Amino acid sequence: MLGLYLTVSFSGETISCKQRNDGERTRKAHCLVLTYPTQGHINPMLQFAKLHHHKGLKVTLVTTHFLLNTLQLHAGSSKCNIALETISDGYEEGGFATAESTDAYLNRFWEIGPQTLTKLLRRMSSSEYPVDCIVYDAFMPWSLDVAKKFGIFGAIFFTQTVEASFSGGDEEILIPGLQLPLEAVDFPSFLCDLGSYPAVYDMVVGQFSNVDEADWILCNTFHELEPEARPTIPSMYLDNRLKEDKDYGVSLFKQNNDACMKWLNEQPKVSVVYVSFGSGAELGAEQMEELAWGLRSSKSNFLWVVRESEAGKIPKGFVEETSENGLVVSWCPQLEVLAHEAVGCFITHCGWNSTLESLSLGVPLLAMPQWTDQGTNAKYIMDVWKTGLKALADEKGIVRKDVVEHCIIEIMEGETGKESKECYEMEASG
Structure with a gap:
């Protein structure tokens, strides 16, 4: 009987998988890291991928077709060696910049993305390294639905801080887990003014649509801010676990x-x-x-x-x-x-x-x-x-x-x- 063992440390130190086939062939576990296609989301997730590739996992970074063709990419260097795959956002020639609007882009991406991710997982299921776990950007909650259809683990990755809803009034609000009261001006812009940035608001709120179904929740932070945590910035600037790791490995500029x-x-x-x-x-x-x-x-x-x-x-x-x-x-x-x-x-x-x-x-x-x-x-x-x-x-x-x-x-x-x-x-x- 095939057994999968996955261990996660929320300090970011370890996410290791070992697959055993009762005395038969043992293979390296495979983690798919799926990122939303913007600089601020790709960088921390690529760094996460590099750290866990260093720990011995098979890791594949997935972004959109258009973005892969435009990246100033160093991911294939000796410092990284992360495998790359793509899915579609429906805008192959120009990405977000060619969409009619933010709403149009997200609607198209949310329609085409799950379909092309499904095709990618089917292709990989017959490869030497079928996927065992998807670590997906919180902006794309549909990734977890696809993972569940294939019976594989899903870990949601928040590249930003935790947010809460707020409406009306000038009074201070104290939120559990935060260290001081917040005034309206201190809240995220699309939360203190619910009529602004409707597409962004829907996407941010949508992050939590199925978060309780995820196998793990990962956040990009560090110990001095929140215990039992580590930020996903290059290792040389923190603990030097990855020697000479000085850059994220990717730039859109x-x-x-x-x-x-x-x-x-x-x-x-x-x-x-x-x-x-x-x-x-x-x-x-x-x-x-x-x-x-x-x-x-x-x-x-x-x-x-x-x-x-x-x-x-x-x-x-x-x-x-x-x-x-x-x-x-x-x-x-x-x-x-x-x-x-x-x-x-x-x-x-x-x-x-x-x-x-x-x-x-x-x-x-x-x-x-x-x-x-x-x-x-x-x-x-x-x-x-x-x-x-x-x-x-x-x-x-x-x-x-x-x-x-x-x-x-x-x-x-x-x-x-x-x-x-x-x-x-x-x-x-x-």
Whole structure:
């Protein structure tokens, strides 16, 4: 009789499978890691896959046809060696960017995705390594339904923080498991304003449609934030279990690695403000202008990542006027930048991946949240973890240049940055 034994540690240390056939052939267990096709979801799940490939599992990363063809991919290098497979989102030629709307994209993906995942599992069922377990992005709960049809295990993977619903009122709300009361402004944007982002709201709420049926629940976090946990960022920056593992292995954008690192190497220690709003956040032209002049007024050295699609919002003449102490690039190796001794502050939208990376590497944050869970993350950065400041916006929702300047100076020269760095050093020393 065939028996499958699967062991999971919620610290992220182990998810190992052994399959025994009562004295007959023993094979390596096979885990399929299915990710939602955006940068912020692929990176932590690919890192998860790499860690468990290192533990001895057969691991296959699955994304969409279009995305695989556009990735700046390092997954096949000697540092990773993760097998790759694809399913369809219904938009093979251009992915999400060619969809008529967010609703149209999700509806099509939710129709085609389960069908092509089923075909993939059928093909693999007759291979040397049939699938034993699917670790799937929480944004795609239909993956568990497909797994159950094949009689295999399903583990839901949350790449973001835990969220709760909220509506109406200005009173503070205390949620079990959280360390302090939250006001309406601190809740994820699509929860405190239920009429906004309907497609995103449906997808976020949909994560929990069958969560009680999953065999395991995995979350991307770490021990100092929540006991018995570990973040999925490259091992070299945490415990060095994977030697020379310095990057996630995948990028949707062309990186200016050499220019960034060469410039950083020429800067004094703890002198640079690193600015990046991730792969999805879009600042308005007015906010970009205020941020730019705030950076200039602070007189700090800065490295600012501005995606090519956002470059037109940079104020005219800004790059030339600040060329002696600033560098603007379209993308960069964020982990290497945050780990560099020259970096003393990170201005961020507070996406969960960026937040984890900065906390793990001891870089104080200046929080400028934009939407989704970023407001909640910013609340914790300032009031619970005390690892930075939240830049306050005016009645138009704009963080003005004088606020940017003041916050940068406070972090780079004041007590906020000093306390954050001392706290990190104490944690790092044990």
